[in-house]
Amino acid sequence: MKTPSELRYTEDHEWLRPEGKSGRIGITDFAQDQLGDVVFVELPEVGRAVKKGEAFGVVESVKSVSDVFAPITGKVVSVNQGLVDTPELVNQDPYGQGWIVELEIADDAEVQALLDAQAYAALQEGGH
């Protein structure tokens, strides 16, 4: 499973790519592999304010439904409309074209508190 070193991660298997004042968010390679074929992604509305840990999106595979939790507090500045017709991008390119939302970062300290790639990879090896 890939865990790019430039990203930050949560224990719930989301990733965040900080870029200036905002960051894109998606689910990890491990998460997409566990879910299997993704067939539907429910996206939040642009402009919605979310709190760290809040469920603000849903990824559905053939068999299961999984919430996407906000890794940090912030405001939704854009969503990946490409997933509406091509949800399988989450499987095919989880860290790239399969991104789900972009959040405006409210507090940099929250970003710093997220897991780095090494810690997230260790978590997976721990059997999560």
Add this chain to the structure above:
Amino acid sequence: MGKRTPLYEEHLALGGRMVDFGGWDMPVQYPAGILAEHEAVRQRAGLFDVSHMGEIDLHGERALLFADELVTNDCQKLEENQVLYSPMCYEHGGVVDDLLVYRLEPGHVLLVVNAANTEKDVAWVMEQRQKHFPDVLAEDISGRTAEVALQGPKAQEILQSLTSHDLNKIAFFWVQPDIEVAGRKALWVSRTGYTGEDGFEIYLRPEDAAHVWREILRVGEPYGILPCGLGARDSLRFEACLPLYGQEMDQDHTPLQSGLKYWVRLEKEHFNGIEVLKEEQESGGPKRRLVGFKLAERGIARHGYPILSPAGEEIGDVTSGMLSPTLGEAIGLGFVPAEYAQVGTRIAVSVRGRAIPAEVIKRPFYRRSGK
């Protein structure tokens, strides 16, 4: 650790993702994924391990009569080596399980039941035998019976290359005992399945299962066969509207409510539950009915989601639902009051608190062509 079928090691070797299913460690999918496995069965062929299914042998002069008393369908019409599908009811009309009844040689009947229900079914059959048919021998042979299902439009061609028996002679819902498959003697080969496609279910001795499994995958490779897990088994049976026990049918619903009237022969002299079912039928039919529906907006109706009237009142619940891989539509099955059961009726499904409009549509959702 759950129970393992004789094919457990094969699943691991193929990269199967193992999950618990009714106490069994079974593959939910292989690396190709559920959608690819589903498509393989619709277009070409797929191979399933269904060794976890339960098999109950009935022996004795009155074996067929006993089976006929247990199930709602008419076993007495069966010829030797013919198979039927049927619900099996309690006296109160609720469903114990659904099963296949195989009429084999004289005095021998085989019941094939759901894995998750095997223990309960065996107890039920034993109890009924003791009460009403003590002269019939009933034996749970699940532990010494492996089973694989080869399904899809290419199933016959693939299996034919492994047997000298002319498979054209096994018609839909017929069985042939003792034919050789890949050099091993299969106990029974029937043209049956749970996918909505043509195909065969092959019953084997446990020690022969791995060899036959590998041989089918080997000769099936040029045809594009895939090993398939429980995920594809569920999506395939769902599109064909083949009911799943615990979802479309259970002890709290009669088979008439579950839309299985075709397999309920009320003209029979007797079977367990007939009084209740007759009364339900004669008093205007079931008050609650299983329907198929299609969502009018994006979303997926999942098992357990509430079904609503257009006014937003809760009227039922979803038993199965998914984005149909073959049709590309968000469809589902669920129980509603009879007044909402007509095709074309508008209902709604509550998906995470949002009412998504839906319409009752015809079942099955998928029917293979040329059938």
